[in-house]
Amino acid sequence: MKKWIAEDWEFELTVTEGKARHCRIGLEEGDKFIFQYSCPSDMCPRVIIELYTLCEVIRCGGDLTYKGCEKKYETDMRCPCQCIKFHFTAKPINRDKNGIFNGISNRPSE
Numbered sequence: 001m002k003k004w005i006a007e008d009w010e011f012e013l014t015v016t017e018g019k020a021r022h023c024r025i026g027l028e029e030g031d032k033f034i035f036q037y038s039c040p041s042d043m044c045p046r047v048i049i050e051l052y053t054l055c056e057v058i059r060c061g062g063d064l065t066y067k068g069c070e071k072k073y074e075t076d077m078r079c080p081c082q083c084i085k086f087h088f089t090a091k092p093i094n095r096d097k098n099g100i101f102n103g104i105s106n107r108p109s110e
Contacts, residue, residue, distance in 0.1 A: 006103025007036040018084035
């Protein structure tokens with residue numbers, strides 16, 4: 001794998017409520033996933049479907065207040081099964097003090 005894009009957002013998903021015995025993959029309170037573009041390892045695929053939409057809204061310049069959330073880059077969400085509750089946070093990375101993206105992306109020649 002030759003990752004070449006410098007990402008400009010990092011996402012954190014933390015389990016805030018739930019027990020392993022209620023979750024098919026065993027998520028429980030305190031489990032945390034930190035990721036940029038790729039899907040977090042060991043994350044439930046059903047959660048990824050909903051999570052992807054939130055991440056794309058942020059990456060495209062939107063914020064979560066349009067979805068009815070109080071904060072631009074934070075929200076609480078439940079898994080599709082309703083057995084686990086998460087707190088989602090997005091934070092900008094690879095930016096200068098003015099918030100301008102300063103990451104360098106070098107596309108491979110091959």
